[in-house]
Amino acid sequence: MKNISKEDYLSEIYKNSDENGQVKANLIAEKLQVSNAAVTDMLKKLKREGQIKYEPYRGVELTSKGKEYAKNMVRRHRIWEVFLHQIVGLPWDKVHDEAHHLEHSGSDELINKMEEMLNFPQFDPHGDPIPSKLGIVPEQKHNVALSNLKQNQKGVVIRVNDFDNNFLIYISQIGIKLKKEIKVCEVLNFDKSILVEIDGKKNNLSRTIAENIFVEIKK
Amino acid sequence: MKNISKEDYLSEIYKNSDENGQVKANLIAEKLQVSNAAVTDMLKKLKREGQIKYEPYRGVELTSKGKEYAKNMVRRHRIWEVFLHQIVGLPWDKVHDEAHHLEHSGSDELINKMEEMLNFPQFDPHGDPIPSKLGIVPEQKHNVALSNLKQNQKGVVIRVNDFDNNFLIYISQIGIKLKKEIKVCEVLNFDKSILVEIDGKKNNLSRTIAENIFVEIKK
DNA sequence: AATAAAATTTAAGGATACTTAAGTTTGTAT
DNA sequence: ATACAAACTTAAGTATCCTTAAATTTTATT
Known part of the structure; x- marks a missing residue:
């Protein structure tokens, strides 16, 4: 019998840990779209x-055991992402x-082969770090949400949240992708949306959109 | 919840149907490595x-419904095989x-994309036919087991059975692959093994090995 | 045709992972 | 400090897929 659920729970715990490594049961239930009772069961x-x-x-x-397991799942997921994006x-x-x-x-063997084929990528197509075979997680450049930039600041896109496909479709339509430079032209006070310049074109981004794009601030 | 088992049963039934489309329950149990009782359960x-x-x-x-389902599973399996072999x-x-x-x-979408990328292959790396998106199964050339060839007959490898990895490793070591020409030099009477010539080199193949390699007879 | 062997089903039960409904604990607001 | 809401757990039950052991049906042998 497959262990799909257990694997999902562990990676979800890993991905949602706070600074102290803690996660609330409810959050897991919500992310995995199952009842709280199911979460309690699985936690036991x-x-x-x-x-x-x-x-x-x-x-x-x-625990460290659980963390190793979870990191491997995240690794597998992100290597598949790079593979599907770059090769397929x-x-x-x-x-x-x-x-x-x-x-x-x-198999892990296949994952390793794909990783090699991709030349050991450090980040997935959304900018999330890929744990190495040994469990080492690449450091990300210091980054902040685009929504935190002030007028006339520039940033380079480092990471985007990947939980909503329509968000991704939308931002790629207006030219946003990793490493792209974005300049904040104006922060509109009344709805906190921002006016940005990408490839010389101006676009208005809602606050929610801007909160899900992370940039390295350029001087 | 995933349907892995049901999918496996249906493709196994498809792959093991005789000329009349019939399969014995026992055979399915053996192929899937489960008890006969489990098979009865699932058949119901x-x-x-x-x-x-x-x-x-x-x-x-x-039924025709089941056959469509099963063919799609077989299609998915075989396209993955070609992809893993050729691309990875x-x-x-x-x-x-x-x-x-x-x-x-x-998704089926991914399978279709891989199929296109591979230029719509008709056979998998072992020579088994890949059902098309519409369910059409490519015709195989007329072929017989290598064990049926007489002395001095030649054949071109069309298909090999894929259920034993060591068998595959062994035959590729001695140079056997699809489209390779094999000449039967001698059929040894005492154990029914055969002496074959591949790329000018002679090898002895056991009857069992020869029964799992299928060739188109060359005149 | 009787009987033995082989194939298959039934019966009873287990693990996993889920559900809803009801109950408990914790934290917060007054 | 209490009372209430939110967070969480427990209880009871379901579906899927599996197991072994016993019973039944089919088939093959004499």
Whole structure:
């Protein structure tokens, strides 16, 4: 029998850990679209297996064992993403969903072969870091949400959130991709939307859009 | 919840149907490495869903609905095999197992994209036909097991059975691959093994090996 | 045709992962 | 400090897919 669920729970815990490595059960339920009761059930199981630290009514935290496991899942997911994007030519907004299914299949050997073929990429197509075979997570450049830039500041896109395909389709339509320079021309006070310049063209971005794009500030 | 099992049962039924489209329950159990009871259980479920014709103690047969479903699974599997072999560079003996896991993941859209990228291959790396998007199965050239050739007959390899990795490793070591010409030099009477010539080199093949290699007879 | 062997099904039960509904604990607002 | 809401767990039950053991049906042998 497959371990799809367990794998999903562990990577979701990993991806949603706060600075202290803690996650709330509810958040996992929401992300995985299951009931809270299902989460409790699974947390008990994962605790029994030594993958997480967990006391009823307290938060959850990965043990080092659980963290290794989760990092490998995230690694698998992100290598698939790069592969699908670069080799198969799948657009930005399609790779996440496909990779989510594929991450549970394919041997580690295949993943390693693909990684080599891709020349050991450090970041996936959305700018998220890819843990190495040894579990080392590449450092990301210091970055802030585009929504934090002041008028006339420039930034280079380092990462975008990947949880909404339409968001990705929209921003690529207006020319936003990794490494692209964006200049904030104006911050509109009444709705906090911003007017930006990309490739010489001006666009208005809603605050929500701007909150999901992360840039390295350029001097 | 995933449908991995159901998918496996249906493709296994498809792949093991005899000339009349019939399969024995036992054979499915053996191929899938599950108990006979598990097969009975699943057959009831598949019948309920209208995927198979099935009466207790009688054989199994796919309905046209089940056949469409199964052919699509086989298609997915074989396109993955070609992709892994040609694009990722996986050897002959590795593609089947990887593809077996991957065939359950990845959208039909992805499969179609890979198929296009591969220029619509008609056969997988072992020579098995790939059903088209519309369900059309390419015709194979008339072929017979190598074990059926008489002394001094020549054949071109059209297909090999793919259920044993060591078999595949062995035959590729001695230079056997699709389209390779093999000449039968001698059939040894005492153990029915055969002496063949491949690329000018002579090799002895056991009867079992020869039974799993299929050739088009050359005049 | 009787009987033994082989193939298959039924019965009972287990693991995983999910659900809804009800109950408990925790934290916050007054 | 209490009371309430939010967060979480427990309880009971479902679906899927599997197991072993016992019973049944089919088939092959004499």
